[in-house]
Amino acid sequence: MKKSDSVSIRPYVIGFVLAVVLTLSAYSAVVYHIWAGVMLTGVIMGLAVVQLIVQLVFFLHLGRGQDARWNMAAFFFMLIVLTILVAGSLWIMYSLNYNMMPSSKMNTYMQSQSNEGF
């Protein structure tokens, strides 16, 4: 690019390289079984959130431009709705599963809970 051009493609290049690295890291963590269980889930969700922020900043330029405040307000409002919706649904459905447990299973479950102790 010529210097005289008033635009810079640098943010896009940085964002693209970071996004590729993050995608490949998450993919190899799963395919090569670097971690397991909750640790693995935590790591790949963490990488996804980092990539979300990278793309919001470098591709969508969130927080810059004349409508930045309104954009941010709409974005955080969406995050609140999203959190209530997803966390609330999971909470309700899992406790429903627990409360609708057949009584035979309930006895085993309570037995195992009492064996664990407090």
Place this chain on the structure above:
Amino acid sequence: MSAMETAKQAVAEEQESGTKYLGFWIYLMTDCVLFATLFATYIILRGNTYGGPSAHDVFNMPSVLAETLLLLTSSFTCGIAVMMAKIGRQRLTLALLGVTFALGAAFLTLELNEFTHLVVDGHSWQTSAFLTSFFTLVGTHGLHISVGLLWLGVILWQIKNRGFTAGVVRRLTLFSMFWHFLDIIWIFIFTIVYLMGVA
């Protein structure tokens, strides 16, 4: 040279019509809420395989990684195309948008290929709650991509026939927001559906 001036005028007019970007941004945020409901449904139902295959059995990970990288690259070329449009580089913009379209079409082809394989193997959306929620979530994203490709096709046609008018540059910028947004949704499909499915 006149293309350059038109583009500069377009940029000036574009700054006046900032509210149009805010309006589109709010649409994108509501679309996020739509996807959030589909993600919540998927996470709740993904264990309910009803004797059918589980996430472990059906996903072809190398193909999914290829889809992810194709969509990411097309999001990148789309962003660069908008930058080039703002400095009036018409041919470069057209070339970059052509690449964006080709990568998006390749992504859609891989996705439809995956869907076809699942259905042919007898794992359609009627098999289990897991597959119903899978097809709904990933299919809704695929539908957005298809609409995006149609939109991009119209923009390409408009640039060729009208050049960089204020309206065309504005629509191109809005399209790039839509395309980046779809890539962000895909990151979470890639992570929650595919990576966690086989993890």
